Amino acid sequence: MSGELPRQRFVLDTSLFITEEIRRGDESLESAVIRLFDLIATARLELNISCYVPPSIHDELATMLRERDVDETVFSRLDTWVVRKSPDRYGVTIPANIVYNFIDEMSDRVDRGLRVSEQAIREVEQLDPDALASDPTDDGREEYMTDADRILSDMRDKYRQALRQGVLDSREDFDLLILARELDAGVVTEDRGIISWADEFGLRYVRGGQFPTLLEEYLRAAGVEDES
Incomplete structure (x- = not known):
């Protein structure tokens, strides 16, 4: 057959x-x-x-x-x-328009990634800076670090989504x-x-x-x- x-x-x-x-x-x-x-x-x-x-x-x-x-x-x-x-x-040849669209999309994604980073910086600025100078065992500092870690983790997820989701990102x-x-x-x-x-x-x-x-x-x- x-x-x-x-x-x-x-x-x-x-x-x-x-x-x-x-x-x-x-x-x-x-x-x-x-x-x-x-x-x-x-x-x-x-x-x-x-x-x-x-x-x-x-x-x-x-x-x-x-x-x-x-x-x-x-x-x-x-x-x-x-x-x-x-x-x-x-x-194997690739139409120039495909390369053009890829460059255009990556440029847009870089801009989105920058906006994600800027938003995270603004959120960190809203945290209490005095907590950094407190004693290591002080609850305020622990809470500050927890909030900062949360913002960083959230930024990583959003940044990864902005730059990598739905795009060719590997050989x-x-x-x-x-x-x-x-x-x-x-x-x-x-x-x-x-x-x-x-x-x-x-x-x-x-x-x-x-x-x-x-x-x-x-x-x-x-x-x-x-x-x-």
């Missing part, structure tokens, strides 16, 4: 394997990932569907899985059924998109930033949590029984 079907390709993001959306009920991460690899293997053999990861994402994924103490079977199936391929960073993300563009492949991810830029690149994409169901539906339509 595989010889009769046009090849369909997907490039997989780390978030696909980590998201709880791929789990069934109280299924463990390890069981969910093994089941996903079984689906990928069956789709490869029966439907000529190939899945890829750039080396940077492979390494990132392997690190995350080892931190979660999964069985070596997971790594064996990863290396067997998911093709590791470096993107052609020199051969791994960029490798994913370049490889997908090179292979004319669909992107599989739960990362909103990657999804947004997949749109900019004119790429197909699938939410990570929907990918197992997508493969199951493909296999069902082809008359292949799901044994998972």
Whole structure:
């Protein structure tokens, strides 16, 4: 059957394997990932569907899985059924408008980050400066430091959201998109930033949590029984 079907390709993001959306009920991460690899293997053999990861994402994924103490079977199936391929960073071209939009967006995000910092400074200015000179065991100083820490923590969250949420913020993300563009492949991810830029690149994409169901539906339509 595989010889009769046009090849369909997907490039997989780390978030696909980590998201709880791929789990069934109280299924463990390890069981969910093994089941996903079984689906990928069956789709490869029966439907000529190939899945890829750039080396940077492979390494990132392997690190995350080892931190979660999964069985070596997971790594064996990863290396067997998911093709590791470096993107052609020199051969793949990107429209100038995409670069223009990226620069424009980052400029706007830097401005938002500055406003977040300015707001935090103003909040700190409202705290009682005399508390800094009080005895270390004095309740006033402890309260001051707690308020300052709270403001700093809040600023970090808002700053991270202003600069990083919904934007390409790593080489791994960029490798994913370049490889997908090179292979004319669909992107599989739960990362909103990657999804947004997949749109900019004119790429197909699938939410990570929907990918197992997508493969199951493909296999069902082809008359292949799901044994998972």
